[in-house]
Amino acid sequence: MSNPVKLPIEFYNREVKSVAKSLLGKIFVRRNDDLVMSGIIVEVEAYNGKGDEASHSFNGMTKRNEIMFGRAGHLYVYFTYGMHFCANVVTGKEGFGAAVLIRAIEPIDGISTLAKNRFFKENISHKELINLCNGPAKICQAFSIIREQNGINLSGDEIYILDAPEIPTSKIVSTPRIGIKKSIDLLWRYYIKDNPFVSKK
């Protein structure tokens, strides 16, 4: 087995749709001391800094979205619907306001912890495993990501993403983004074809 290495800042400092597609197949890791949770990123969405009406950054910087306008390679966490958190990776140059929403993860390590966070029990059925991280708010609940993690540097040791081989273009499916009412013509949602941990076909 090869040495896993954290994605460098240059990885994130690129055009948001390229980063989004490249993030598929990479390993998302959350570490708390000796506790490790991880999984394969299988579904993402790109939100651009310019000309994207569905993006939080569309109307300029606010207190809520300021991390989105910060440096690439940091985590943008927001609260929505009065009860859910969603996690994004900031991309591109500082001040641009682009980010990739992580929508689904195939669990690998720390599944009993992920399960406890989501379902308040360690042993789960196959159905519950599929349902563990197949949605942006489910990921945050499973990985214990809240307001506190907003702005975290992905070069650090608490939350980071490990490199892994690129998913070939032939295995990447593009669709409209989920749950938005503007810019629905843009096919900026990407997921790994035939992966059972994707949120929706």
Add this chain to the structure above:
DNA sequence: ATCAAGATTACCT
């Protein structure tokens, strides 16, 4: 100050 919408989810028929 007020208010409507929201990058969702779980549970219902």
Add this chain to the structure above:
DNA sequence: GGTAATCTTGATA
């Protein structure tokens, strides 16, 4: 397929 839950945020006055 439909909708309640739940509250922060940003826009408007």
